Amino acid sequence: MTIATAASGVIPPVCTPLTPAHEVDTASLTRLVDHLLDGGVDGLFVLGSSSETAFLTDGHRRTVLDTVIGHVAGQVPVLAGVIDMTTPRVLDHVRAAVAAGADALVATAPFYTLTSPAEIAVHFRTIAARAGLPLYAYDLPVSVHTKLDAALVLDLAAEGVLTGIKDSSGNEAALREVLLGRRDRGIASFSVLTGSELTVDTALWMGADGVVPGLGNIDPHGYTRLFHAASKGDWTTARDEQERLFRLYDLVKVARGRMGGGSSALGAFKAALHLRGVIDHPTTAPPQIPLNAEETARVAEHLTGAGLL
Amino acid sequence: MTIATAASGVIPPVCTPLTPAHEVDTASLTRLVDHLLDGGVDGLFVLGSSSETAFLTDGHRRTVLDTVIGHVAGQVPVLAGVIDMTTPRVLDHVRAAVAAGADALVATAPFYTLTSPAEIAVHFRTIAARAGLPLYAYDLPVSVHTKLDAALVLDLAAEGVLTGIKDSSGNEAALREVLLGRRDRGIASFSVLTGSELTVDTALWMGADGVVPGLGNIDPHGYTRLFHAASKGDWTTARDEQERLFRLYDLVKVARGRMGGGSSALGAFKAALHLRGVIDHPTTAPPQIPLNAEETARVAEHLTGAGLL
Amino acid sequence: MTIATAASGVIPPVCTPLTPAHEVDTASLTRLVDHLLDGGVDGLFVLGSSSETAFLTDGHRRTVLDTVIGHVAGQVPVLAGVIDMTTPRVLDHVRAAVAAGADALVATAPFYTLTSPAEIAVHFRTIAARAGLPLYAYDLPVSVHTKLDAALVLDLAAEGVLTGIKDSSGNEAALREVLLGRRDRGIASFSVLTGSELTVDTALWMGADGVVPGLGNIDPHGYTRLFHAASKGDWTTARDEQERLFRLYDLVKVARGRMGGGSSALGAFKAALHLRGVIDHPTTAPPQIPLNAEETARVAEHLTGAGLL
Amino acid sequence: MTIATAASGVIPPVCTPLTPAHEVDTASLTRLVDHLLDGGVDGLFVLGSSSETAFLTDGHRRTVLDTVIGHVAGQVPVLAGVIDMTTPRVLDHVRAAVAAGADALVATAPFYTLTSPAEIAVHFRTIAARAGLPLYAYDLPVSVHTKLDAALVLDLAAEGVLTGIKDSSGNEAALREVLLGRRDRGIASFSVLTGSELTVDTALWMGADGVVPGLGNIDPHGYTRLFHAASKGDWTTARDEQERLFRLYDLVKVARGRMGGGSSALGAFKAALHLRGVIDHPTTAPPQIPLNAEETARVAEHLTGAGLL
Secondary structure, eight states: OOOSSOOOEEOOBOOOOBOTTSSBOHHHHHHHHHHHHHTTOSOEEESSGGGTGGGOOHHHHHHHHHHHHHHHTTSSOEEEEOOOSSHHHHHHHHHHHHHHTOSEEEEEOOOSSOOOHHHHHHHHHHHHHHHOSOEEEEEOHHHHSOOOOHHHHHHHHHHTSOSEEEEOSOBHHHHHHHHHHHHHTTOTTOEEEEOOTTSHHHHHHHTOOEEOOGGGGTOHHHHHHHHHHHHTTOHHHHHHHHHHHHHHHGGGGTTBTTBOHHHHHHHHHHHHHHHTTSSSOOOOOTTOOOOOHHHHHHHHHHHHHTTOO | OOOSSOOOEEOOBOOOOBOTTSSBOHHHHHHHHHHHHHTTOSOEEESSGGGTGGGOOHHHHHHHHHHHHHHHTTSSOEEEEOOOSSHHHHHHHHHHHHHHTOSEEEEEOOOSSOOOHHHHHHHHHHHHHHHOSOEEEEEOHHHHSOOOOHHHHHHHHHHTSOSEEEEOSOBHHHHHHHHHHHHHTTOTTOEEEEOOTTSHHHHHHHTOOEEOOGGGGTOHHHHHHHHHHHHTTOHHHHHHHHHHHHHHHGGGGTTBTTBOHHHHHHHHHHHHHHHTTSSSOOOOOTTOOOOOHHHHHHHHHHHHHTTOO | OOOSSOOOEEOOBOOOOBOTTSSBOHHHHHHHHHHHHHTTOSOEEESSGGGTGGGOOHHHHHHHHHHHHHHHTTSSOEEEEOOOSSHHHHHHHHHHHHHHTOSEEEEEOOOSSOOOHHHHHHHHHHHHHHHOSOEEEEEOHHHHSOOOOHHHHHHHHHHTSOSEEEEOSOBHHHHHHHHHHHHHTTOTTOEEEEOOTTSHHHHHHHTOOEEOOGGGGTOHHHHHHHHHHHHTTOHHHHHHHHHHHHHHGGGGGTTBTTBOHHHHHHHHHHHHHHHTTSSSOOOOOTTOOOOOHHHHHHHHHHHHHTTOO | OOOSSOOOEEOOBOOOOBOTTSSBOHHHHHHHHHHHHHTTOSOEEESSGGGTGGGOOHHHHHHHHHHHHHHHTTSSOEEEEOOOSSHHHHHHHHHHHHHHTOSEEEEEOOOSSOOOHHHHHHHHHHHHHHHOSOEEEEEOHHHHSOOOOHHHHHHHHHHTSOSEEEEOSOBHHHHHHHHHHHHHTTOTTOEEEEOOTTSHHHHHHHTOOEEOOGGGGTOHHHHHHHHHHHHTTOHHHHHHHHHHHHHHHGGGGTTBTTBOHHHHHHHHHHHHHHHTTSSSOOOOOTTOOOOOHHHHHHHHHHHHHTTOO
């Protein structure tokens, strides 16, 4: 299924369940996909940051693509991350994603290297020219250490290079600059998705088309209720739902201090999915440190508090 | 050839010549290796940052490994970079480097993800356990966005996990902390190499064992003269040579402002190698912008000024 | 006039008009105050970042306090910035502000020095204990290079140390953490003001009590319309007004690149006030570079486009 | 005493002893000055970062200036920090320092505000024009969040605006760029002092004229031995002395983690001066947290290890 128009709605970044031996747990992965589809999501984003894509070998990545695209079988579009340091390495991932039947691609600016805006433009143009699929820019300064400039994003959108953006910058004024620029310049079919799962109601209020919430793995129903309420103009319900999800998000802090913030968050997501019976193992990829029993118990409390256990 | 003891001397990070179609130019690469061996270098570091490793596909990386290791044929040790985001992806590069016959491996801390010191330790321990080859830590905060802690490095050295470090942090006090800590704790066979090509005389003076100079691609003879002078205790000659090389290094600035600092430096290095007749094309990998004619002419002036053209 | 309860509504950070000789232009300053009062603002914040407080000597600061507090004469509360590097220096400004009759104080975390959260708590507690006036924390990481932690802010609010916060961090998820934490912990009389003038509608929607908009100097009527619409639950009007102001804000970019972002913004604000006839000179404090004629003409175009000229 | 030529040698940044009530302890301050003069220092730098200048009110600063300049009575030059956010505020400190009889001034680039290189140049030019005293640039990116550009520093030196630089950036390649640029451009009477107290031998080896070591408060004799050895070309003795001082410097870490790095270092310096009997109280300025008994005991161990107790 190719996305004729740009993506919208709730498109969670799908966690990648692992076996204790650190292989992709495909049985758990298909259960997770079913859990998300049951939650009413509008699409799936595989191989994003919440998918631990930085920790997955090329072999793991192919297994994820084949498993999810095969299991979804066109029910919703599947966007595939093609995350790597620079254009040539990204193009290898593009070939794999296209071969697997992805509906769209998601790429960051170059990282590890020191590039400039002109080179970021070359990067996206080259990927789009080779891919033959809709391309989304992924703005994630916390990982990439570059903030995509709104004017550059809009130029690439107007050129047809970019089909959309997943904005995980947390910079809501910059998000609004893209949203107003899209309207003022009359750029049709450009999808603006927020990756900031704690300000979804306000992003939609400002004009965003959808959300890519990591927390949506745990509670997809919550995010689809939020989105549908906002779509109907029932903003108060949308805000109530967002505030409930905001409080639930506190579970990412259970192990902070004892490990990096990323490991704490991914570990808590997987512990929650394991506690809810969706995946078989809470295993995260090395070199991440696993949550201990006390931290896992606190994740359980958060789930109970949110009515999810 | 396995490195029985830790590496020392001049070990340039070998540039990766490319064809205009962005494939590895193996003929130029072997000429570059000969140029470096002729310069009297003590080892070669392939697939480092100056090798544009961030821009090379896995296929390109294998070609580089096979070409260089095959051509060197044991004359000097070849250290291979295994640069990627996290442990599982690094391990794939480890397997390729081991299969190709590398003498030692060079790995950074995880990047793109947010890790903690405890997880960085797991990372290096896992790589060392799997590799069966000497492992060097590569400290490059400008790319990795983490500074390796001196105490952690020394602990891993004392454990036998790390055989050495390539310190490109530019933090000379932290370098000295490793050097004094090595001595005070009596850690034998731990090699400390500086990647700061502009302060080599002082790094050696403080006790470093060698240098990994990107500029050594252009003027390996200069860096080996510097090292040999320092080894003999002729520090004045070492400083004079370093100051000459410092001025030559100015060529990295020719395109700064028009592109990123990395592209300007790598473009200038390749332009210089092309002008000196070592490689066939000054091509850099996408999405880097090529130097223009005026910038290339300024590189030529720098070479002429240094007596290299 | 002392603020019995915490501040709310539109409280612009008042620009500090200067003479060409770089003295405070008190005649222009009183006209600016009248312009803001005519705009219906709910309070005034003097000696904040938009007031160029970093560029004002202690003498200038006293002149500003005396001029504004004297002229306002209790019509609205006047909050006074006490911006300096550490506690002892801030306390000197506190004494001056109290003597001048300020209604409340606004202080940042320490800067220039490297402190810790525990020391930031000591800082605010010491100021509050000495001041005898309501104290607002000013969260401005772009200047202070520390982000105030939401949990610390809430603890200090619950203790009665802080009466409110001006959040200029641009981090809307962190703003929401304070807002929800205030509600969940039942902290009464704690005022949350956003300094992010481009996302005021959404900040109010999330529960913020007011806004401190630099751009409110130029168009106070716009911000009070926005606030009043939001207060009545007419969010569509609030958003329309915010989007109009968002486009107007583009004037801060007219000189970017030729000077620092701060100088470009402050220069554009003062040029706009001069063009609108509110202040006599567009002079900014040294070492800021003045806008040139072409840049000033572009400010005028922005004003015309917004119906303000 | 005015410095006819640029400063050189060992010029410690003088700590500011405080009473338990946080007033300047002038008796201890004069003892500290005597301790430093006894150590053979070549000048004194008051009101620098190690002097807790960021924590001193204007009144405290005047007391320090009067006490030290009066007590020194021309035996060595006294350089006075004029540290504040921007030009107008710095100029107020300049007036006070000139009135007190300082021999030279030391100023950073603007901080808290966002400036540009062109504005930094205006800043230093304005200060130099008003001061009528030699002006030193203070490069301290950890506090100022701007790195002074070597080319700009050299231009201002060639113009006669700057008499010298105190480089505390820790960037030894950039330090060398200034040193070689000074030589290549034939800039006479421009003094380059390193503030990096752990790499003094190598900075002198590269051509620096002197050092401004915070640790020199504790062990001035060590730093003057280091400098004199280097001056005579006895680099091995210089290095041995530096290595001994390097190990002593570890005392700054005794309280790290429990407080900010700055407070830990300043607290350890003052504890050491107190333990050595130089000052009456180890008090640091608020909001800094004091060292506890166990941390103080560890400072004592460091002193004993270095033969200073």
